[in-house]
Amino acid sequence: MSLTFADHETLGRALYDAMRTETAIKPLRETHPSITIEDAYQISRIMLSHRTVNDGEIVVGKKIGVTSAAVQEMLGVFQPDFGFLTDAMAYENNAEIPIAGNMISPRAEGEIAFRLKSTLTGTDNTEADVLAATKSIMPCFEIVDSRIENWQIAIQDTIADNASCGVYVLGDSEIDPNDVDLPSIKIDVSKNGQPLSSGLGSAVQGNPLTAVAWLANTLGAYGIALEAGEVILSGSVVPLEPVQAGDIMSLTMSGNEFETCSASCRFI
DSSP: OOOOHHHHHHHHHHHHHHHHHTOOBOOHHHHSTTOOHHHHHHHHHHHHHIIIIISOOOEEEEEEESOSHHHHHHHTOOSOEEEEEEGGGEEOTTEEEOOTTTOSSOEEEEEEEEEESSOBOSSOOOHHHHHHHEEEEEEEEEEEOOSBGGGOOOHHHHHHTGGGOOEEEEOSOOBOOTTOOGGGOEEEEEETTEEEEEEEGGGTTTSHHHHHHHHHHHHHTTTOOBOTTOEEEEEESSOOEEOOTTOEEEEEEEETTEEEEEEEEEEO
């Protein structure tokens, strides 16, 4: 039996409070064993509403999580989820990102971000529709964070926790996605000046366009659009990397059809 609306309200508030106090809570599937994926999506919307109503944050995009085999195996979660990006999560390229007062247990991941020029609605969007709606792609660091103790998450936990959203950093370069082979785009990640990991766009459900189409259709079933002007994070192509104050993360994004571009950030 799924949870009640009162349960959704309580757990949404608990996750919001955990984020604001930087105090992780026990996995929801332990405290509420009957929690379903549908419950988790309802809880995530309530958590988000506390950010928008209480804190005045504005939704500026969406993200797909747990899309690549590397991340799925690391977390033990084997299906994608989605979350909402707000203006408070966005940092400029080369930003200094505070951990204290901001996150609990951050992990950095490199991915391809999309900026939309037109809106995607409904549940039958294709990769071609996504490409037609995309203004540009960009290199991106997403720094995920979990309000669940020790990242002990099942799919219900990460969905309810707004897909473990933390903050994100976009590179300065914006590339026209037309005539670019997105599956063959390569991302190389370095930590503190040392090579760390590499991955291809194909790590994300075979093609980042496929992942964004999935997101558009999944949200479309809830009556939620991917809006023109929004940023969409398509999922990590490399394993997640824990970070702490003093770490510097850098990545390059390269392809045969465009000049190499980059993104970086430093944690303080």
